Amino acid sequence: MFKTIIQPRVSETDGVGHINNTTVPVWFEAGRNELFKIFTPDLSFANWKLVIVNTSIDYVSQIYYGKEVEVRIWVQKIGNSSLVLHEEMHQNDKLCAKSRTTYVNFNLAEQKSEPIPQQIREQLTEHMLEIHTAEIES
Structure with missing residues (x-):
């Protein structure tokens, strides 16, 4: 699991006193920084590999100013050229x-997806989700 603390x-x-819902996707992206480094160690946009193809967010409870927020991210599934978080x-x-959230390993120069290399797969496996799918969907 990747963990990031947000202040x-x-x-x-x-205006109603909680963190705006447009902020939540930005915070989730901030939580993916270590994942980005696995695919693009130098974080260079010239070598960037990951493109987001789908995301869905469930707002479960309000978030408030003044107390830190912890973003937790697991790899749920690794496909040939994609991964689900x-x-x-x-x-x-x-x-x-x-x-x-679903990302694709993408070659920007050639504008096509590429298989996820074995070395990266091994690193992703260290962050696999270890709880049952039923718990995720509840």
């Missing part, structure tokens, strides 16, 4: 949002 900012708080956002040990 909510006043500017991310909306299971992502969660917690505040005060409470699940606040969850996401399912």
Whole structure:
């Protein structure tokens, strides 16, 4: 699992007193930084490999300014050229949002997907989701 701590900012708080729903996808992306390094160690956009092809977010509970948020990301599935992430956002040990995101290993120069190399697959396996699918869907 990848873990990232987010410190909510006043500017991310909306008029009803909680973190705006448009902020949550940005925080999930921030939680993927270590994943990006697996595919593109130098984080160079010239060598960038991952493109997002799908994401869905369930907003489970409100998130508030003033208390840190923990983003947790697991690899749920590794395909030939794609991977699916299971992502969660917690505040005060409470699940606040969850996401399912699919990325493709993509060659920007050739504009086509490429198989995920074995060395990267091995690194991804270290972050595989270890809970049952039924628990994810509840």
